[in-house]
Amino acid sequence: MFQSARLKLTLWYVVISMIISAFFSLSFFSVTHNELDRGLHRFERRFAPYALDPEVEERLVFNRNEIERVENQIKIFLFSINLAIFGITALGGYFLSGRVLKPIKEIVEEQKRFISDASHELRTPLTSLKTGIEVNLRDKNLNLSEAKKVLKSNLSDVNNLKNLSDSLLTLSQIANSYNNFHIYNLKEIIGSSIEKIYLLAKAKNIKIINIPTNYYVFGNKDRLIQLFVIFFDNAIKYSRKNDKVAVKSRIQNHKIYIDIIDKGIGIEERDLPFIFDRFYRGDKSRSRSSIDGYGLGLSIAKQILVEHKGLVLVKSKPNLGTTFTIILPLSHN
Numbered sequence: 001m002f003q004s005a006r007l008k009l010t011l012w013y014v015v016i017s018m019i020i021s022a023f024f025s026l027s028f029f030s031v032t033h034n035e036l037d038r039g040l041h042r043f044e045r046r047f048a049p050y051a052l053d054p055e056v057e058e059r060l061v062f063n064r065n066e067i068e069r070v071e072n073q074i075k076i077f078l079f080s081i082n083l084a085i086f087g088i089t090a091l092g093g094y095f096l097s098g099r100v101l102k103p104i105k106e107i108v109e110e111q112k113r114f115i116s117d118a119s120h121e122l123r124t125p126l127t128s129l130k131t132g133i134e135v136n137l138r139d140k141n142l143n144l145s146e147a148k149k150v151l152k153s154n155l156s157d158v159n160n161l162k163n164l165s166d167s168l169l170t171l172s173q174i175a176n177s178y179n180n181f182h183i184y185n186l187k188e189i190i191g192s193s194i195e196k197i198y199l200l201a202k203a204k205n206i207k208i209i210n211i212p213t214n215y216y217v218f219g220n221k222d223r224l225i226q227l228f229v230i231f232f233d234n235a236i237k238y239s240r241k242n243d244k245v246a247v248k249s250r251i252q253n254h255k256i257y258i259d260i261i262d263k264g265i266g267i268e269e270r271d272l273p274f275i276f277d278r279f280y281r282g283d284k285s286r287s288r289s290s291i292d293g294y295g296l297g298l299s300i301a302k303q304i305l306v307e308h309k310g311l312v313l314v315k316s317k318p319n320l321g322t323t324f325t326i327i328l329p330l331s332h333n
């Protein structure tokens, strides 16, 4: 597909430059031809009274031959130039169209990967849901309490699927949130994020220690809240019951550094380079079926940070805990 688009684009480059080059060549040739012709006529008119003089006649024939020779040379010259332009634009056009199409090719490949990853992730819970329903439908002895149990498990699968589709939707929509950027107090953003995960923290009796500060950020409010929810949600998910999660902010080089510190299960060193990849789940989280997730949170967070010209750093020690440091440009109210 891209090869044919590249060839088509090259063809357009060549056609356009050849039209321009042919136009200039023809104009140049016609102007030169007219000038030479005019010179010859001037000569003929001037020596018309001596037309029978053999010397003049010889001179006239010489001039005509000379003009023909010069015109032929010009034709060869213009032809060579056009040939060279053809070669250069064909090669240059092929190279340029490759460069022009490269980012588009990357985007299309990324989208294809995204769709195939997403379908793969959707297929697994859907298959389990389908098999569960089919098996239980075939069971003639299924009583009401068992049926309720099945429905409960189905509901949990459906909830997971809903979360997955919400995350996928978010990933595909982030690029459009740029138009809603305003200045916000980080205190408000972090406060709203903590409210959203309050029940999760309460369920595990995890205390969130937050020291509010008056730093301002420029961004999209919903996305910023979502960003912090992702980190808090993970900090809670990967912490043990009764643990603490701390939030600390500071300013350095006109940037806000926000540390989200947990004392949870930590991340293995071999997982660290990949945790921001889509659908990547660390070994520990995969092996613990009790920890929900599809490996999309951090990739969403990364995209939000890219949109906000931010960064994230991570430090982690297995079984000791993890610190994510979110870095955002400082704004002024």
Ligand code: ADP
Binding pocket: 234, 235, 238, 262, 264, 265, 266, 267, 271, 275, 276, 280, 281, 282, 283, 284, 285, 286, 292, 293, 294, 295, 296, 297, 298, 299, 322
């Ligand atoms: P999910 O949590 O749904 O698996 P994420 O993209 O949010 O997906 O995180 C990717 C992986 O990074 C997780 O599977 C987990 O292994 C690791 N991770 C993220 N945050 C933490 C944390 N605070 N503590 C331990 N591991 C974490």
